[in-house]
Amino acid sequence: MSLTIPGRMNLWIVGLPEGEERGQPVSFFENRLPQFLGLQIESSQLQIESAYWIAVHRSAPVRILQNQGLPADNYSTENAILVKMSNNWPLLIDPQGQARSWITKMEGQELLILLATDPGYTKLLESAIRMGYPVLLHELTEQIDPGLRPVLVREIYSREGQDYIRIGNKEVEYNSNFRLYMTTRISNPNFLPAVCNLVTLINCTVTFEGLQEQLLSRVVKRQHPQVEEQLGQLLQSIANDLVTLRDLENKSLSLFQKTEGHILDDQDLIDTLQQSKEMSKEIKLRVEASEENERKIMAARKKYLPMATRGSVMYFVMDELAKLNCMYQFSLHWFMRIFTESVSDMHKPHTRRPQARFTGRSNEFRNLTSSSAKMHIGFRSYLQNMMNTLTDNTYKVHIQHPALASSFPTAA
Structure with missing residues (x-):
């Protein structure tokens, strides 16, 4: 996305255009950059061109890296x-x-x-x-x-x-x-x-956003493992299709470079380009369907975002405790274990779980977030209990240390 400020500069922002969904909160940088630069930006002065990060995150190499364990932030x-x-x-x-x-x-x-x-x-x-x-x-x-x-x-x-x-x-x-x-x-x-x-x-x-995404994936995997598994399959499918599409484009360019004489006289070239064109259309439709399914799955995962946010806040609070006493240093691996135990201690609420249906090669995922599959009225209290369990399990460890316990006021 670029911001064209008349008479001043052409500013490129690495971020999402307004209204774009990506299943996680917009970062502080994306929200506050114009204020940080002291720019008085009006809608008439903005020229939104391309969503750079959408293109990056949907590119085949980045998809492959994320499937190999790279956090998605x-x-x-x-x-x-x-x-x-x-x-x-x-x-x-x-x-x-x-x-x-x-x-x-x-x-x-x-x-x-x-x-x-x-x-x-x-x-x-x-x-x-x-x-x-x-x-x-x-x-x-x-x-x-x-x-x-x-x-x-x-x-x-x-x-x-x-x-x-x-x-x-x-x-x-x-x-x-x-x-x-x-x-x-x-x-x-x-x-x-x-x-x-x-x-x-x-x-x-x-980072806060990176840890939030990892905790969200962990809680969804515990509560609804089929949803997280389907998300992984979709990401892998999109990555493979994008790689195939890129290979077809490179093959077509290579054929154009190697052809001799008039292009229309080379029947093999014409047949190959026609096949590549049909296959490219098929792959593009499959990628679009997969990306639509991905958005639905991300919307379903977003229900547990408050739990992931609480976990991320708790970790960074504990990370600051080392400033009080150097002996209180907690590893991320330890916190992940506490987080997983807190999620596992809670029983699933009685909710109407939407059913997944896959049709054709595009593996369409339907009805996951349909209006008929409404959230159970007890889900909010269930989610609040889960967050309280995480807070209690975390502070139980701290209270065992007298030096740290003395650093906090005792309730009357």
Whole structure:
């Protein structure tokens, strides 16, 4: 979306156009940017062109990354794009361990996980460079091993058609499939400028919106596992169709480039283009149907958004407790366990659950949020009880610590 301010600037905003649904709250940045810049914007001055983030989130590469465990918020998508597209190897600030979890799922079994504090990790790194395996070097400190410099700056040279890199006193064959990821659990590291120049420094600290989306997925998976499963299937289907559509477009362009003489005289080219055109129409219709089903599922998931919001608030409140006493530091993994237990402790209310029907290859999901499937009158109290259970389970842990309990006023 672009804002054209007459006589001042053409401002590009990474956000959604007004009225667009995406199943999660609009971020503070999207709402407050014009106020932050001090712009007096009137409707006549706005020229809304394209929804950049809608195009990004619906693109095939981002869909695939989200299916591999990437959180669906904008911040995580930006970080993933930096990881995949940056020229330097990424160094991820990852205090909650979410980036490490995503990279592990994305790279699969070939990923070699090395501990930066292990004195013998360089031998395994050399083997990975030679074989072309991806490497995750985690638990980095603020002092980076000087032996990594040739790898970070990619001091690669060729001899007799083979690429080499020198690590210490060893000459190692360099495989172009090699990939390096580095993570640190230090939330606010002080890296030297020389280190920052060698890597792409990416802050992967969990955000409020990102955690909210993850908690929403977790509570829906517990309460209505079929809905979350259908959402995963839809996202995978959309990603596969978008990849196929892109391949067809590239194939058509390739055929145009390779044809010789008059295009109309090449019957094979015409037949291939006709088949590609029909298949492209079919895929586009299937993608549109899948995206419509996705919006319905997201609307059904949104019923549990207050629970996800409460969980996100609770986590960030606890994260601030370390300022009161350094011994009260809670991991995201621990909070996820408390959250899951709080959801599991509650019994489902007696609601009329809509039935899903799939028709044809488009797997149409119908009647999930139809007007006939009204929410049970007791759902609001059920949801409130669930949120209260989460609050109680969280504070039970805190009250067990006298030092922390003394920091809060006692009710009369």
